[in-house]
Amino acid sequence: MALRGTNQEFGRPYNRRIVLESIRLHGPLARGDIARRVGLTVQTVSTIVRELEEQGYILSVREEPKGRGLPPATLRINPEGGYAVGIHVTPLGINAALINLRGDVIDSSHREAPNATPDLAFDLIGQMVPDLTRLRPGGRVLGIGMALPGPFGVESMSFVGPTTMAGWKDVALRERLAATTGLPAFFETDMAAAAMGERLYGLGAAYADYYYLYFGVGLGGVMVHDGTALRGAWGNAGEIGHIPAVPGGEPCPCGNSGCLERYLSLEALRRWNGSEADWVKEISPIFHSAIATIENLFDPETVILGGLASTELLERLAATAADGLRNSVSARTDRTSPRVVVASGGQHAVLRGAAALAVSGVLSPRFGQIFTADRDRGRDPLNGREIAA
Numbered sequence: 001m002a003l004r005g006t007n008q009e010f011g012r013p014y015n016r017r018i019v020l021e022s023i024r025l026h027g028p029l030a031r032g033d034i035a036r037r038v039g040l041t042v043q044t045v046s047t048i049v050r051e052l053e054e055q056g057y058i059l060s061v062r063e064e065p066k067g068r069g070l071p072p073a074t075l076r077i078n079p080e081g082g083y084a085v086g087i088h089v090t091p092l093g094i095n096a097a098l099i100n101l102r103g104d105v106i107d108s109s110h111r112e113a114p115n116a117t118p119d120l121a122f123d124l125i126g127q128m129v130p131d132l133t134r135l136r137p138g139g140r141v142l143g144i145g146m147a148l149p150g151p152f153g154v155e156s157m158s159f160v161g162p163t164t165m166a167g168w169k170d171v172a173l174r175e176r177l178a179a180t181t182g183l184p185a186f187f188e189t190d191m192a193a194a195a196m197g198e199r200l201y202g203l204g205a206a207y208a209d210y211y212y213l214y215f216g217v218g219l220g221g222v223m224v225h226d227g228t229a230l231r232g233a234w235g236n237a238g239e240i241g242h243i244p245a246v247p248g249g250e251p252c253p254c255g256n257s258g259c260l261e262r263y264l265s266l267e268a269l270r271r272w273n274g275s276e277a278d279w280v281k282e283i284s285p286i287f288h289s290a291i292a293t294i295e296n297l298f299d300p301e302t303v304i305l306g307g308l309a310s311t312e313l314l315e316r317l318a319a320t321a322a323d324g325l326r327n328s329v330s331a332r333t334d335r336t337s338p339r340v341v342v343a344s345g346g347q348h349a350v351l352r353g354a355a356a357l358a359v360s361g362v363l364s365p366r367f368g369q370i371f372t373a374d375r376d377r378g379r380d381p382l383n384g385r386e387i388a389a
Contacts, residue, residue: 015040019048023058024101028074049075057081077101083139084358085129086351087146088190089165091115091217094124097348098132099355103201105348107135118171126180143184143358146177147350149218150189150236162217162267186361190350191220191238192229194306197353199224202345203304211300215307215314219261223298241265245286260290266309276313284320291321291340295330306343314342
């Protein structure tokens with residue numbers, strides 16, 4: 001999805017944001033390349049770039065000349081120009097990381113907290129975040145993003161059962177997170193955060209259209225199209241784990257029976273009486289059916305396996321797909337990539353995605369409601385200064 005400039009009333013701060021976002025996603029770029037990408041004049045882009053350099057968000061680098069004339073300066077994100085905190089709350093515990101603008105994990109921490117109550121979880125987060133941010137004293141922390149299992153706002157399914165955060169119904173997540181940390185706060189499902197992390201910092205960067213199959217305590221997935229996660233009308237698209245897959249199968253806390261995640265998830269593996277290798281062999285027909293369903297529904301370039309599962313487990317599952325997948329619209333003779341691949345972002349993908357959510361929430365034009373709110377307050381969240389009339 002192309003980011004374009006605007007001539008609307010609050011265009012100046014908006015245009016700064018899309019220039020920064022373009023550099024963050026596609027840098028290093030010359031000023032002329034940015035202007036073509038976002039539909040602004042080179043003069044406008046140059047003015048914006050000068051401001052962003054002064055604010056420390058970007059760096060200008062000029063290569064050594066290889067012939068006559070000077071090569072144009074290219075612009076790239078300044079990794080230390082800002083930081084964000086990523087939080088992942090799971091039924092097993094809480095993970096947190098401090099991440100720079102380039103997506104590097106400065107440090108991470110974990111607290112064991114099985115089935116933590118909201119009060120305990122936010123108390124732990126309140127302890128973890130200062131420990132991380134003091135690693136970069138004086139550093140600009142843009143915000144905090146939290147990922148946790150979904151779905152959200154579904155009476156019979158949200159925060160119900162062992163694969164969700166039971167007891168978290170009606171918690172004001174954004175408000176509690178902001179009050180606990182003093183940072184601009186955002187939240188998302190863990191599967192969407194992981195898909196975002198993989199798009200920005202993993203294999204997802206190589207594909208325009210892919211499906212991210214998230215193996216957590218439960219099972220979820222997100223279709224990423226043109227770099228954007230498809231979220232659905234209420235933000236709950238991707239709850240593939242609650243597709244009834246086995247007629248008359250095991251009861252699921254959601255109220256149905258035979259749901260996919262009752263057989264294909266870390267919680268299902270935990271209940272298995274046998275080795276991991278035997279479990280993979282047992283559930284591979286269900287896994288193959290799930291892949292064929294995903295392919296026929298979304299026609300992705302590939303299905304990326306990721307989440308909380310170990311790389312070894314994901315590779316075992318991918319290996320069963322090498323020659324055992326069912327026919328689908330993805331069984332093409334002109335394929336250039338496997339139908340199933342293992343994510344390269346690792347288990348930090350959720351934390352990186354959660355942190356990126358916070359960065360985007362402050363800097364990205366896709367979060368227009370934030371810009372409107374800050375416009376109403378008369379301040380620009382990019383640098384904290386008053387917006388000129």
